[in-house]
Amino acid sequence: MTRPKLDPTALEEALEKLEGWELAEDGASIQKRFVFADFSEAFAFMTRAALAAEKLNHHPDWSNVYKTVDVVLSTHDADGLTELDLKLAAAMNRFARI
Numbered sequence: 001m002t003r004p005k006l007d008p009t010a011l012e013e014a015l016e017k018l019e020g021w022e023l024a025e026d027g028a029s030i031q032k033r034f035v036f037a038d039f040s041e042a043f044a045f046m047t048r049a050a051l052a053a054e055k056l057n058h059h060p061d062w063s064n065v066y067k068t069v070d071v072v073l074s075t076h077d078a079d080g081l082t083e084l085d086l087k088l089a090a091a092m093n094r095f096a097r098i
């Protein structure tokens with residue numbers, strides 16, 4: 001099911017509450033760099049995030065180098081940002097704090 005794109009005001013408000021997330025240069029995705037204590041912590045985060053992504057049927061574009069995970073979220077089906085990106089971003093912030 002494709003969700004509607006967020007309007008710019010709703011997006012701005014949501015981003016204020018999502019610590020560390022910012023609008024990417026393309027304006028159609030949000031991004032955050034997570035830096036962990038070591039690779040093991042980074043990979044544990046990715047495992048949790050991957051399970052949450054599967055549950056939401058909404059998947060991150062991400063890369064991992066050692067203890068750093070760079071994440072870009074967008075809704076490819078909608079060519080932009082939807083509620084699903086905010087949900088996954090919030091879940092990732094929770095997992096990064098465990």
Ligand SMILES: C[C@H](O)[C@H](O)[C@H]1CNC2=NC(N)=NC(=O)C2=N1
Nearest residue numbers: 057058059060074075076077078
């Ligand atoms: C067919 C399947 O439901 C879709 O391709 C889903 C899968 N995961 C997805 N993930 C993301 N980030 N955006 C999508 O549009 C998307 N679509």
